[in-house]
Amino acid sequence: MSWRLSAITPGPVRMLLYGVSVNPHERLRLTLVEADLTRLETLLAESVIVGDDYLDSVTTHLIYAGGKRLRPLLALASATGGSRPATQEDLLGGVTVELMHLASLYHDDVMDEAEVRRNVDSVNARYGNLIAIVAGDYLMARSAAIAADLGTDVAGLLARTLASLTRGQVSEVRTAFSVERTEADYYEAIEGKTASLMSSSCRVGALTAHLPMVQAEALTEFGRCFGMIYQLRDDILDVIAVDNQLGKPAGQDLAEGIYNLPTLHALRDASVGAELRDILGEALDDEDRERARKLVVATDGIEKTIDAAKHFNALAHEALTEVASAQLRDGFSSLIESLLEDLPSY
Numbered sequence: 001m002s003w004r005l006s007a008i009t010p011g012p013v014r015m016l017l018y019g020v021s022v023n024p025h026e027r028l029r030l031t032l033v034e035a036d037l038t039r040l041e042t043l044l045a046e047s048v049i050v051g052d053d054y055l056d057s058v059t060t061h062l063i064y065a066g067g068k069r070l071r072p073l074l075a076l077a078s079a080t081g082g083s084r085p086a087t088q089e090d091l092l093g094g095v096t097v098e099l100m101h102l103a104s105l106y107h108d109d110v111m112d113e114a115e116v117r118r119n120v121d122s123v124n125a126r127y128g129n130l131i132a133i134v135a136g137d138y139l140m141a142r143s144a145a146i147a148a149d150l151g152t153d154v155a156g157l158l159a160r161t162l163a164s165l166t167r168g169q170v171s172e173v174r175t176a177f178s179v180e181r182t183e184a185d186y187y188e189a190i191e192g193k194t195a196s197l198m199s200s201s202c203r204v205g206a207l208t209a210h211l212p213m214v215q216a217e218a219l220t221e222f223g224r225c226f227g228m229i230y231q232l233r234d235d236i237l238d239v240i241a242v243d244n245q246l247g248k249p250a251g252q253d254l255a256e257g258i259y260n261l262p263t264l265h266a267l268r269d270a271s272v273g274a275e276l277r278d279i280l281g282e283a284l285d286d287e288d289r290e291r292a293r294k295l296v297v298a299t300d301g302i303e304k305t306i307d308a309a310k311h312f313n314a315l316a317h318e319a320l321t322e323v324a325s326a327q328l329r330d331g332f333s334s335l336i337e338s339l340l341e342d343l344p345s346y
Contacts, residue, residue, distance in 0.1 A: 024073060027338050028331035030082025033073065039086070040072050040094050047095050048142055058135045062102050071097040071201040074226070077332070078205030078219045081325035092146050093204040096158060099143035101197055104165055106136030153207050161200040168192020177257035179267055179277050186261055187228075195227030202226075218322035222332060225316035229339045232309040235260035236343060239296050251293035255284040261308065263292075265301035272298055306343055313340060 025034045048059040072094030079090040086094075106124075124132035140162070147158040172189040175181040202223030206216035238253045239262050253260050259267070259280065267273050267280075272295045279292045296302075316336050320329045 024068075024070070024335055024338070027334040028073075028077060028082070029334070030077055030080075030327060030331050032080060032082050032085055033077050036076045036080065036086040036091065037069055037072060037094075040069070040076070040091050040098075043091055044072075044095050044098060047099065047146060048139065055135075055138075058131060059138060062105060069098060071101050071197060074198060074201040074223055075205040075208075077328060078202040078211075078223075079209040080205075081328040082331060083325060083327060087208070089150060089208040090205065092150060093154065093208040094201075096143045096146040096150070096154070097197060097201045097204055099139050099146070100158065100161065100165075103136045103139035103143065104197075106132050106139065108169075150208065154204060157200055157203060157207070161196050164192045164196035166192075168194075168196065172258060175259075177281055177283075179259070179280050181259050181264060183261065183264055186259075186264060190228065190231040191224070194231040195224045198227030198230065199223035214322055215324060218319045221319040222316050222323075222336075225312040225319065226332075226336050226339075228312045229309045229316070229336060232261065232305055232312070233339050233343065235262060236302055236305050236309075239263070239293055240302060240344070249286070249289070251289045251296075254280070254292045254296070255289040257283065261305045262299075262301035263296050265304050266296040266299040269299040269301070302344060306340075309340060309343075313337070 025031070045060055045063050048063070049056045075094040075097055076086050076090055079093065080086050122132075144155070144158060144162075148155045168189050168191065171185060171192060175185045175189070199220050200223070202219040203216055206219045211219075235253065238260065239251060241250050249255070254263060257280075263276075263280075266276055269276075276292060276295045279288050279295070284292060313336060317333060320332055323329050323332075
């Protein structure tokens with residue numbers, strides 16, 4: 001089998017926002033970063049190909065399937081501010097965070113028994129759980145090796161990020177199907193599973209670009225807030241989106257026992273909380289899933305979750321005031337605002 005690296009270069013990177021395909025480059029307005037991501041795509045595949053046809057097919061499976069590449073985008077934008085082409089160090093910083101993200105997807109799909117990822121067979125569905133786990137471990141090892149080559153600061157950061165990802169995953173599993181799950185449990189899970197790697201992506205860019213520490217800290221906080229809003233938005237859409245608007249049934253988190261913030265607020269609602277508790281606590285069929293979803297929508301849980309997202313948005317904008325590049329401030333400001341667009345207004 002021959003691997004044609006040019007064949008994997010994607011078209012414009014897009015992310016799904018309330019069922020609408022949005023090009024984040026249109027929000028960032030940093031044209032050099034788009035070119036940098038094209039260069040990164042080749043480097044990403046090269047970083048895991050070892051010349052063994054079978055292993056290469058497994059480790060590049062999701063790379064070739066495409067994806068948002070949102071974490072490398074954050075890393076490269078943070079490093080360059082869109083004012084210069086990325087250096088090799090900058091590109092490798094983007095590769096190391098994307099490989100860690102991909103490794104987590106391999107492991108997540110085994111845990112979730114997922115069959116599809118990025119519109120292709122999941123790795124576990126095609127190759128089996130054991131191969132998916134081992135391949136995920138391999139991607140994590142390659143991420144660590146690249147981080148080590150970038151220096152002790154980056155290596156330490158990626159090690160701490162892996163610990164955060166693990167804690168977030170454990171927190172989510174520990175509270176699955178628990179109607180006693182607290183907001184503190186929820187935030188612990190999403191800060192670990194989602195926000196930590198986005199935060200680290202921005203910090204990796206600051207480290208590879210050797211930015212002053214005040215700017216590195218500001219970009220780190222921006223990335224954390226971006227990740228929190230990203231997950232809060234996803235959890236809102238899980239409740240209010242129509243079926244398959246997000247590539248999954250509406251209320252899927254309810255069915256799988258992952259009670260997100262709108263649901264936690266609904267469980268404490270005086271009018272519907274008791275009825276919702278009676279439904280939840282176990283896996284749901286389609287009928288009960290829809291009943292539970294409608295009960296959540298009937299409360300102020302969505303409104304309170306949007307308020308939480310606005311809180312992190314304010315923190316993100318405050319952090320951006322410490323960023324020296326006006327281009328990057330404006331681009332990141334526009335990008336994070338896009339996460340709040342089209343959500344219900346109250």
